[in-house]
Amino acid sequence: MDKLRKGLCNICDVMELVMALFVVIGIVIAAIAIIPAAEEFWNTRMDKGSLIKFLDNVFMVIIGIEFLKMLCKPDTVNIIEVLIFVSARHLIMQSPNAIDTLLFIIGICVLFVFQRFMEENKNNEDNILKKIKEKLKINDKRVDIKEE
Numbered sequence: 001m002d003k004l005r006k007g008l009c010n011i012c013d014v015m016e017l018v019m020a021l022f023v024v025i026g027i028v029i030a031a032i033a034i035i036p037a038a039e040e041f042w043n044t045r046m047d048k049g050s051l052i053k054f055l056d057n058v059f060m061v062i063i064g065i066e067f068l069k070m071l072c073k074p075d076t077v078n079i080i081e082v083l084i085f086v087s088a089r090h091l092i093m094q095s096p097n098a099i100d101t102l103l104f105i106i107g108i109c110v111l112f113v114f115q116r117f118m119e120e121n122k123n124n125e126d127n128i129l130k131k132i133k134e135k136l137k138i139n140d141k142r143v144d145i146k147e148e
Helices: 002-043 051-073 078-096 098-147
Strands: none
Touching: 002 051, 051 078, 078 098
8 A cells, every 4th residue: 555655656746747847848938928028018118008918927927937936846935925926916917906905915914924934933943953963962972972
């Protein structure tokens, strides 16, 4: 049963890498598509919606990059960054009413607070592990001194 479980996990890892490769291809294609979009934006820069249209293209590439980071290194910080960018894109592109704007801003603030909390916990865990390792090294040295 463990062999089957490990085999399925390995298959999932390979499939995840293949999907990440497709995401890379999509990001490259979208990034290349920004070049003509930038030229079009430059030519129509005085039009009302030209900046929003250009930002939409840029946000899609940024979200794709963050999604790729999330696939390659799935941790809470990367997931929260993707959610922040998606929320910011929606807030900027959709121009919702005042209540929706307020809710999106509160949601983004909560994500930032949660991200900060997760980073602090990670730093505390790292510090605790360092302290434990230092204690073990000190104890090892004491043992070595006593043995000699």
